[in-house]
Amino acid sequence: MTALRISDLVFRWPRQAENCLDIPLLELGAGERVFLHGPSGSGKSTLLGLLGGVALPQQGTVELLGTDLTQLGGRARDRFRADHIGFLFQQFNLLPWLSALDNVLLPCTFSSRRRDRAGAVPRAEAERMLRHLDLDTASWSKPAAELSVGQQQRVAAARALIGRPEILIADEPTSALDAERQQIFIDLLLQESAAVGATLVFVSHDRRLAGHFDRSVALDEINRAARSVEA
C-alpha cells in the first residue's frame, strides 16, 4: 500500500525567480522508513511543509493515505495533519511552560482520533512512552524549558508518536546531538515507528546516517529544480 505519493509537484516561494521544488514522482510505501537527504538549502524543509499540508504547491498532487491534500481547504488540511501526521522538528518546538507530560499529550488535545488511538487513558500512554524513551520520572512534570537538549528530544519524539500517527516526519532531529547519541536516538525512532507501523520520513544533510534506514532518497536526484546551494 502507498502511504505517500507526490506527482508532478512544482513549488516556488513567493517573490523567488526560480522553482524551489519540481518533483515528477515520489512514492513511499506504508511502513517504509525513508532517509531523505540533501545539502542545506536544497528544499528539504520546504518539501516536508508540503507533505504536512502547511504549504500548497503551485502544481501537482500530494497524496497521503489516499487523500490529496491539494484538494482540501485550510481547515481540512489542519485536521488531516493533526489526525495522521507526527512531526519531529529540529528545534523540537515544545511549549516551554508546559510540562514534559503535557507536551507529549498535546496531539491528543488537537485530535480526537489521536486521543482515541492513545488508549483509554492517554496520560498513562504518555507516561509509558516517556518511560520507554528513558526519560527519568523526575523530569515528567518539569516545564520543557528546564529540560536538557537530550531530554527535550525524547519528549518531542514521544509527542510525535503518541496516538500512532500513520506518518512520522522528522526534520533533522539529531543535529544537536553527538554521534553516539544520534545513533541511539535514530535506533529508538526506528523501533518506535516500526512498533506503531508508521511510515517514517527522516530528513538530514548528514548522509552518514543513511545506513539505518530501509531506503535512501537524494532530494537533488528527484528534484528537477535542484541547484546545489551550500549554506
Ligand SMILES: Nc1ncnc2c1ncn2[C@@H]1O[C@H](COP(=O)(O)OP(=O)(O)O)[C@@H](O)[C@H]1O
Ligand atoms: N519562508 C520562506 N520564504 C522564502 N524562501 C524560503 C522560505 N523558506 C525557505 N526558503 C528558501 O527555500 C530554499 C530551500 O530552503 P529549505 O527548504 O529550508 O532547505 P533545507 O531544509 O534543505 O535546508 C532556500 O533557498 C530558502 O532560502
Ligand SMILES: [Mg+2]
Ligand atoms: Mg531544513
